[in-house]
Amino acid sequence: MIETAADGTYFEDIEVGPVQVSSSVIFERDAIIAFARQWDPLPVHLDDNAARAAGFDGLTASGTHMLAVKQRLLHEFDLGPTVIASFGSDETRYHAPARPGDVVELHFSWVSKRSSKSRPSCGIAQHLSELRRIDGVLLLSILDTILIRRRVTEEVYRAS
Incomplete structure (x- = not known):
């Protein structure tokens, strides 16, 4: 058998349905502001009063910051070297700040x-x-489509 990656989740390992849960991360106030200053400097991400004036209970993290946290936590699920590419994300929704x-x-x-x-x-x-x-x-939901390696058998290798 020819294997294309030393570890990670292969196509054959994927089981549709069960939910896995990552470790936890805290959205720290200083990190929210620092991220916003660099990447998304809207007032609701930088100032409590501006966020309250916009109808929030105070400062909110940028949606881009939430996506970055999602992406970092995603790496806990051992996809690693078996993922070749992303075809894109669909149905990205921000449900709550x-x-x-x-x-x-x-x-x-x-x-x-x-x-x-x-x-x-x-x-x-x-x-x-x-x-x-x-x-x-629920704060954020997103559907991603990826190209992922199979455990390559001699038969699959000859067919490709």
């Missing part, structure tokens, strides 16, 4: 998978990522 002191974790599940017609050594899979506060409140 992340605020200073919020403790969040990523809920991850595979939603679908199929063999690649053009690349027999690969599969195409979709996964749902939900960034949730530890009290269960």
